[in-house]
Amino acid sequence: MKPTIKMIAEQAGVSTATVSLVLNDRPGVSAETRSLVKETISKLNYFPKRSASQLARKQTGNIGFILWEDHFSEIEMFYSQCFLGMELATRDSDYYILMTTVKLDFSTSTDLPRFLKYDDVDGVVLAGRVPHNLVSLLETRKIPFVLLDYEIPGKKHHRIAIDNFNGAYTALQELADRGRKHIAYIGGSAEHPSIKERYRAYLAAIGDLGLVAEEEKLDRVYKVDHEITREIGVEGVKTLLAKNIPIDAIFCANDTLAFGVLEALKRQKYTIPDDVAVIGFDDIYAARFHTPALTSIHVPKMDLGKEAFKLLLEVINNPDQRPQTRTIAVECVCRDTS
Amino acid sequence: MKPTIKMIAEQAGVSTATVSLVLNDRPGVSAETRSLVKETISKLNYFPKRSASQLARKQTGNIGFILWEDHFSEIEMFYSQCFLGMELATRDSDYYILMTTVKLDFSTSTDLPRFLKYDDVDGVVLAGRVPHNLVSLLETRKIPFVLLDYEIPGKKHHRIAIDNFNGAYTALQELADRGRKHIAYIGGSAEHPSIKERYRAYLAAIGDLGLVAEEEKLDRVYKVDHEITREIGVEGVKTLLAKNIPIDAIFCANDTLAFGVLEALKRQKYTIPDDVAVIGFDDIYAARFHTPALTSIHVPKMDLGKEAFKLLLEVINNPDQRPQTRTIAVECVCRDTS
DNA sequence: CTGAAAGCGCTTACAG
DNA sequence: CTGAAAGCGCTTACAG
Numbered sequence: 254m255k256p257t258i259k260m261i262a263e264q265a266g267v268s269t270a271t272v273s274l275v276l277n278d279r280p281g282v283s284a285e286t287r288s289l290v291k292e293t294i295s296k297l298n299y300f301p302k303r304s305a306s307q308l309a310r311k312q313t314g315n316i317g318f319i320l321w322e323d324h325f326s327e328i329e330m331f332y333s334q335c336f337l338g339m340e341l342a343t344r345d346s347d348y349y350i351l352m353t354t355v356k357l358d359f360s361t362s363t364d365l366p367r368f369l370k371y372d373d374v375d376g377v378v379l380a381g382r383v384p385h386n387l388v389s390l391l392e393t394r395k396i397p398f399v400l401l402d403y404e405i406p407g408k409k410h411h412r413i414a415i416d417n418f419n420g421a422y423t424a425l426q427e428l429a430d431r432g433r434k435h436i437a438y439i440g441g442s443a444e445h446p447s448i449k450e451r452y453r454a455y456l457a458a459i460g461d462l463g464l465v466a467e468e469e470k471l472d473r474v475y476k477v478d479h480e481i482t483r484e485i486g487v488e489g490v491k492t493l494l495a496k497n498i499p500i501d502a503i504f505c506a507n508d509t510l511a512f513g514v515l516e517a518l519k520r521q522k523y524t525i526p527d528d529v530a531v532i533g534f535d536d537i538y539a540a541r542f543h544t545p546a547l548t549s550i551h552v553p554k555m556d557l558g559k560e561a562f563k564l565l566l567e568v569i570n571n572p573d574q575r576p577q578t579r580t581i582a583v584e585c586v587c588r589d590t591s
Numbered sequence: 592m593k594p595t596i597k598m599i600a601e602q603a604g605v606s607t608a609t610v611s612l613v614l615n616d617r618p619g620v621s622a623e624t625r626s627l628v629k630e631t632i633s634k635l636n637y638f639p640k641r642s643a644s645q646l647a648r649k650q651t652g653n654i655g656f657i658l659w660e661d662h663f664s665e666i667e668m669f670y671s672q673c674f675l676g677m678e679l680a681t682r683d684s685d686y687y688i689l690m691t692t693v694k695l696d697f698s699t700s701t702d703l704p705r706f707l708k709y710d711d712v713d714g715v716v717l718a719g720r721v722p723h724n725l726v727s728l729l730e731t732r733k734i735p736f737v738l739l740d741y742e743i744p745g746k747k748h749h750r751i752a753i754d755n756f757n758g759a760y761t762a763l764q765e766l767a768d769r770g771r772k773h774i775a776y777i778g779g780s781a782e783h784p785s786i787k788e789r790y791r792a793y794l795a796a797i798g799d800l801g802l803v804a805e806e807e808k809l810d811r812v813y814k815v816d817h818e819i820t821r822e823i824g825v826e827g828v829k830t831l832l833a834k835n836i837p838i839d840a841i842f843c844a845n846d847t848l849a850f851g852v853l854e855a856l857k858r859q860k861y862t863i864p865d866d867v868a869v870i871g872f873d874d875i876y877a878a879r880f881h882t883p884a885l886t887s888i889h890v891p892k893m894d895l896g897k898e899a900f901k902l903l904l905e906v907i908n909n910p911d912q913r914p915q916t917r918t919i920a921v922e923c924v925c926r927d928t929s
Numbered sequence: 930c931t932g933a934a935a936g937c938g939c940t941t942a943c944a945g
Numbered sequence: 946c947t948g949a950a951a952g953c954g955c956t957t958a959c960a961g
Binding site: 595596597607608610611612614615639640641642643644645646647648649 | 953954955956957
Binding site: 267268269270271274281282283286305307308309310311 | 946947948949950952953954955
């Protein structure tokens, strides 16, 4: 039979209150008593029953992880890796993660994740693009949460951010260092804050590096206002090439799109990287295995998840602190396309 | 303040026992009382607190999902899709899924998932290749479990299986129907039961279809005894081509490997599918988007997860039934490589 | 069909 | 520093 706190108390000759105190590393127990209790605990291989302590403590011990379903199903494992990193971090804690997906056209009345509906989490992390009404609901219900690689324009929330600006800037720097003079941008600008930042960095960098005159800054830009996919990369190349202006490098807003760019370039018989260099962003798993292997800005996805968890814990323990942004550094990984 | 069962009871003028009975859809309550209680419940927007009912009921309400960490990190989302399907199925139940990864050289004393260590799950599904000592531990601890796309030779367990044999056979049939006469196999044979089955089907089919004499059955086979990767595909093509025997089609043990095969074939200037047709297995997300789009045997990954959950529920509710295998049908999706 | 009461296994004031 | 006791919010025999 599984030991209970009562059995430990009896064995050790103390009260259950005392056992509880040492279990939770709380002061108010003499060193001797503490070690006696600890011995008894390990001798009987005892561990507290979760539901009992949750009930008494009025906590759930769970945290939610919410992801837009398209993000989960995509070929790139970006957010899944974040999840993994978070799960790893979680192992040193008493928290379990409950992961679920939501649609973007999300109704708070019919699509609410069960763990939110039934108050089964102490906090949640929202990864990537998520419905804004979900975020509002979390706010009004005062459920602690942190955004991972996302932000809502005009609003301040706790969040983990990728250093998109510096990452993109580094990519441009890298290309310029290798003598590229006509660097194009293919990507998006509005659908995701991260992409927006990368675009902003592109514009800043080509200016700073003296690559182009102010009035020609947009000449080598192809961007869309919706999700950026592999196909956008293909279209981007076609469009840019049709302009008949020199292009010797392309900075892509993410790797998936970069694959499309590479494909289109190959079809047009361009040699990579000699004719055109290409740099992506995210350094997804496939980047390394692509032919040619893609140069990309490496984002430490597991770290994102880990930091999200750490931040969330802080918010749970101190709900009233003001929103803070934790930025995660990135670096350029040079491979065969640059 | 959140309503409790006590408040519902008072409001409805009944005992908490009665409320509990209607909450759990149990007999022993008159129709009138039942509907009165139900009204009160929805009026106060009440839902039972999980930890309390778990404590009283001596259940956890959680099920574990365990995955080899390499399976999770891989480019292919195979098991992640299974997880998603399972999570979806779970939404109609009261269960939450706790997902974690394990190493293959797994120590039951130091690497045990927390939810197993602390008895926080009512059952678990093990997806793909998993450590055999983990399975043994589950058996001796009498924790209900089902294997998803895996089996342990010589042992009977509850499991969800892909119809690998018929899938592979169909692929061969398909190639033969299109006039291919010299069909090769590239893949593995031992590391995973599914792969083994696909290989077995290959041998059976080329025989049945009269494609090759018994003594030449192994002439067009390239297989390894470890994990099959993209690189294995490349090597396989090189090795087979070096034999200088006619080959007009290649059946690959999975899609990832097929990508390597395609790449190697292209490098050697073969036209696909005219010179050599290629069929993969699994129909991973990338298959559709590859250039050329890969013909593959489609495995309904979400269904695998869903069925695993359903089976697990049955086992939890009836732990002593004999091990059963539920086989999931597959079908050939023809695209540009065949 | 219904209710009073014990019990699930913890935590937390409160007294001493 | 330590213990007795109440309480967390359910479920489940048991009586009636």
